[in-house]
Amino acid sequence: MKISAKMRKIMMGSLGLLLMIWIVNIIVQNLNPEVAKPTLIEYTTSAQSGTYAAFLQAHAQTYDNDQSYSYPASSFILEPGEAISVGGFYDWTTESFLDLSLSGVTPGLYQIVMNYQAKSDNYLPIVLSMTIDGALPYQEAAQASLDTYWVEADDEVRQDRYGNDVSVLKATYDAYVIQPLKDPNRLYTEGLLVYLDETVDVITLEKISGALQLKSIELVPHQSLIPYSDYLPQGSFVQTPNYRFEAEDMFLMNHSSITRGISKDIGVLPFSISKLKLNVLGTENYQEPGDAVTWIADIETAGYYELTFKVRQDRQKTTTYRTLYINGEIPFEEAKHLPFGFSRNWQNVTLSSLEGEPYLFYLEPGDTITLEVDSRLFIDIARKMRMISDEMTQFGLEVTKLTRNNVDKSIDWDMIAYFPDIYTRLESWTVGLTEVIEALDQLYGYQGDSKTVSDLKAAKSKIQTLINDIDEIPRRLTLLSTGSSSAVTLISGQIDVVLQQPLVMDAFFVHGDPKLPRPNARFFESIAIGVQRFFASFINPSYSEGVADDEIEVWVNRSRQYVDLIQRITDGVFTEETGIKVKVSIMNDDGKLLLANSADQQPDVALGVSAWIPNDYGMRGMLVDLSSMPGFEQTLQVFNPEQVVPMIYNNQLFGLPETENFYVLVYRKDILDQLELDVPNTWDDVLEMLPILERYGMSFYVPLSNNSSLKSFDTTAPFIFQFGGQLYAEDGLSAAIDNENTIQAMTFMADLYREYSLSYQVPSFFNSFRYGKIPVGIADFGMYLQLLNAASEIKGLWDIALVPGVEREGEIHRDMPGAQQASILFKKSQKQDDAWAFMQWWHSTETQVLFSNTLINTLGTRYLWNTANIEAFEQLNWNKAHQDIILEQWTHLREVPKIPGSYMVERELSNTLNSVVFYDANLRSTMTDSILKMNKEISRKMLEFGYINSRGESIKPFIIPNRSIVEGWVNDHE
Known part of the structure; x- marks a missing residue:
């Protein structure tokens, strides 16, 4: 292939820049790093009565x-x-x-x-x-x-069609x-x-x-462990063979989220210049307290050996710890807390005493070696941090109760009069933080500050500022307990960090000879490999390989981890059962489907597309009507009929729901208890609690308050449906927002902001919820997932409930949408029968359960799969109480049907609400103006699609998509 001069110039310039970056990076990495000198102290603090920590303290003197x-x-x-x-x-x-x-x-x-x-x-x-x-x-x-113990289900790591390793499936031990x-x-x-x-x-x-x-x-x-001096007999003979074991080749792990990771560093085995290899352990996991991995020591000769681990621990200025077990037992006291210091490079860490004397371990062929994440030294530190954070939060709430959130500068507050012990409180927090900082400095063993210590010092400084002028505390609560940079936020954000002990491992050595392979490549080796990778990137086969004639092509709008697993279970189950071959590819943006279809480059099937696409593309003739495919009625039985409504046009079905974005009420149990507020069941209950929340500077969140000027159907339609309103006329040829119930719903939405002072735009409900600014509101699946995985400071302090509703005719209507992602089948596909067979298999209960469990067991709990298949969702291993609430809320599912021009109804509803809230416009007159615009656009689209003529007369009936159509399909089959 001939390369143009321009391309050659670009490549050489890029290569020069890359070389410069490598050189600077290598120089920085090879500067003399500070060596950790940790001290193994056991920091203790008072424990809350009734806890296990208090139990241990009470029995500290109980003899063995x-x-x-x-x-x-x-x-x-x-x-x-x-x-x-x-x-x-x-x-x-x-x-x-x-x-x-x-x-x-x-x-x-x-x-x-x-x-x-x-x-x-x-x-x-x-x-x-x-x-x-x-x-x-x-x-x-x-x-x-x-613990449930896990093993890797495959004997060897498999590769995708491009030679990259794919995630290894797990099975219970x-x-x-x-x-x-x-x-x-x-x-x-x-x-x-x-x-x-x-x-x-x-x-x-x-x-x-x-x-x-x-x-x-x-x-x-309970028995005390023997010291190392008693473990090692006099004159013990050290065996000379050296054995290398790959850390990612695990025998057992005690959590399904412990998985192999990828490193492209030279010297990490297995190694490839251009392929992705699952060759390390611990890149995104193996850091939570109690995580443990076990290997089998496949040695030939029994005897005493040193143990050296090739690791990288890049959390700056920290030391992490592990506990060593041999055959399930800790061999001696010193093996309980083994330190691994910070390093930007790989390092060979020989398990040694703090003085640097290597430990010897007696091993026999087939013995097991276990390394467990050791957070024991940090438990009381984290407890003290949480205690201080909780006390600060409580004090901040007490101040807000006093001031009623009035921070007028003309008011002089005498804080000692209201809080006689205020100096004692503030100083106890600074003393506590000082103790924690000193303990961390000793356990980490570095002179410079870690990120954790820096944040704690910043929090301490903010408290000191308040001590210097305590009467300004009501106006400076952002320093103490509210906001993203408050002392509470700085402290609570590091509680989990303190307990987590990250460590990436490439291999470990059982050896007698101290001469081990270099942990890092030499300078010129790095340069040579980098140059080869640079040129190899121009011929990556994943961008050029086409689809075989006997394959169907499936595009997936998700990340590589999902695509790898879909390809894997498709090959292992679907292709094995049917003989139909499938190529699964990543699609970074479902907006590309339109262009691909226009260029005749479309796939056969697309997964993970936005829920509006089936209707939009279907009405334009791009998709197969799935109601014409054999067995479609059976496929629909696993869905709530409302889930299918957004994918219907002209009594035709153009997609299947894949994932469901449920909505639930989330609330802070601790804050509602302090304010003596009950969990709201109806919107009347919400209105009753709003003045109390407002009095303390708090609020309630509705999705209408999202950080966007366009208020979508997902935010406005739930109120309209709950109040019994309408969006369209019965014939679907015009809007019907002048319906009295719809006007009542719009009035209620506007009054939430005009009369009850809800924030019209909330940048992040998640952060406002964590910090106690908005302790109750309606959240979707995305926030639910964040609360499960990224809000440790309020773990156990929040819960979920059904969405508040409107009581009509003795029933509480909690209508909420849920459409999230769908799958579609392209009309231009030459393999429609095979593609439909794949879609039926993919949406089946068995496949959805298999995929969900495989996803979690392979990638961890951050990858909960919110399948739209109700039968499958009932079988998923979620929190049972939460799962029951979500399923009950799904019975109130109500989707907005799509008609030609419905986007104008959505837009004008949003404009109307904005005008009323921001400019105090008259609601009825504004809606009258809006309905003219809506009807004009609907008529234009109905004319385009042949439902009316140029005089506005109906040519053929338009049937608004509704659940009755879906129920009719299913019932006809039954």
């Missing part, structure tokens, strides 16, 4: 004993109707309880160790409630957990394990302890969730 007690399944006292299986185990699948009858137990602290096999194939842990003589020993016992009951957050990796003596009669375990086969329970006494 060496008496254990074993209870085989045959000794369990079960509920009536429950029995021990023939294999000598209790098949614990129901939400029942069992009792252990105790007598004559030697007083002491005991672990509750279970010999069990998990039978749940989902990411949720097994949860048990434990009581002793009918009482909880501490709060955490109400949700004690057991089909064998018994012996593990103690743990706290629900897995902070205490040694397991929960209980205090037992001669007076204890019975321990009761009640299963809350999950399924397991339980073979036995053992009460194991």
Whole structure:
């Protein structure tokens, strides 16, 4: 291929710039880094009464004993109707309880160790409630957990058609394990302890969730670990062989979210210049408290070895920790807290004492080595931070109650008169933060500050500012507890960070010879590989390879992780069953479909397209009418008929719903309790609570307040439907927003802002909810997912409920939309039958459940799949209470039907509302003007599509899409 002079110039310029960046980066990386010198202190703080931490503090002086007690399944006292299986185990699948009858137990602290096999194939842990003589020993016992262990289901990593590695599927470990009951957050990796003596009669375990086969329970006494000096016998012989094991080749993991990652660094094996290789562990996971990975030491000779891990820990100026187990046991005390310091480069870290003396470990062929995320040293630090954050939030609310959110500068506040202990409070927070900062500095072991320490120092500085002028606190709450840069935000934003212990691993060495391969490539090796990668990027086959004649092409509007998994389960299930080959490709923007269709480059099927596309493209003749395809009625049975309404035009079906964007009410339990407010059930309840919220500088959120000037149907239509209003005339040829119920709904929407002072535009409901500014409101699936995964500071402080509604004729109408993404079949496809077979398979209950579980088990809990298939959604492993509320809210699903010109109705409704709220326009006269514009555009489009003539006379009837059409299709089949 001949390269033009211009192209050659561009390539050489780009290469020069790339070389410069590499050189600067390598120079920076090779500057003499500061070496961590951590001190293993155990910071302690007072614990809340009734917690496990308080229990441990109360029993700090309880002495060890060496008496254990074993209870085989045959000794369990079960509920009536429950029995021990023939294999000598209790098949614990129901939400029942069992009792252990105790007598004559030697007083002491005991672990509750279970010999069990998990039978749940989902990411949720097994949860048990434990009581002793009918009482909880501490709060955490109400949700004690057991890990589900996972293995990689494939013998080897597979590649896609371009040679890139694809995510490895997981399966539950089909064998018994012996593990103690743990706290629900897995902070205490040694397991929960209980205090037992001669007076204890019975321990009761009640299963809350999950399924397991339980073979036995053992009460194991708490024992102190031996020091390393006692572990290593005198004259121990060090074996000389060196063995390298890839960290990503895991034997066991105790959480489904622990997955392989990708590194393109030289020296990381397996290595490729141009392909993506799953060659490391821990790029986005393996950092939460209690996460553990186990490998098998495939060595040939028993003996004492050093252990060295090739790692990269790039959280600046921090040290992270791991606990080492051999065959499930911590070999000695010093193995509990093994430090890994910060480095921008890969480093070989030999497990050693703080003085640098390498530890020796006795290993035999086939032994297991486990590294567990160790957050134990940071538990009390995080607790202290949360305690300070909660106290500040509470104080901020108390100040708001006092001032009623009046921050007029002319008011002089005498804060000591209202809060006599105000100096004590503020100074206790600065003292507490000072203690936390000093503890972190010792555990991290760096002279420079980490991001966590910097934020804590900034928070301390803000508190000091308030101390210097306490009477200004009412006007400076943004320094303390409100806003994105307040002290509360700075502190609470680092609580999870403190507990997380990130570490990326490439390999580990079991060795006697201290000479190990260099962890990083040499300078000129990096340059050479970089040049090769630069030129290889111009011939990437993923941009040039076409579709084979015997394949159907499917475009997916999602990220690569989703596409890889869809391709994988399609090849492994659909193609295996039908023989139909499928090529799945990434589509970055579903707007490209129109251009692709015009150029005859369209796929056969597209997934993940916006829910408006089927109707819009269908009315223009681009898509196949799915109601003409065989078996379509059966396919529709798994959906709520309303889900299909947006995809109907002219009694034809042009798409299938794929995902559903549910809406629910979210609320802060802590704040509503403090304000003595109930969760609202109707909009009248909301109106009653708004003055109280406003009094304390708070508000309620409705999707109308999104940060956009265009108020879409998703935000306006729910009120119209709830009030019993209409959007279109019965014949669909004109708008009907002059309906009295519609006017009532529009008046209510406007009054929320004119009379009740809701914020008309909220940049981020998520942040306002976290910071307590808007403690209650209507959220969609996206925010629900954020609250689950990115709001640790309010974990356990929020919940969901049904959306408030309007009571009419004895029924509360909670109508809300939900259409999110759909799938479509192109009319130009030459393989419509095969493509339709794929669509039917993809939307089936079995496939949606398989994909959802595979997605979570492969990529983690951040990838919850909100399938539109109701049957499949009922089988997903979500929070059961939340799942029930979402399913009930779905019974109130109401979608806006699309007609030619409906976009003008949407736009003018928005304009009307904006005019009334911002310019105090008269609602009725504004709507009268708007309806003229709506009808003019609807008539123009109806003329274009042949429903009326130029005189506005009806030529053929237009049927507004509705659920009755869908129900008719399904009922006809039945």
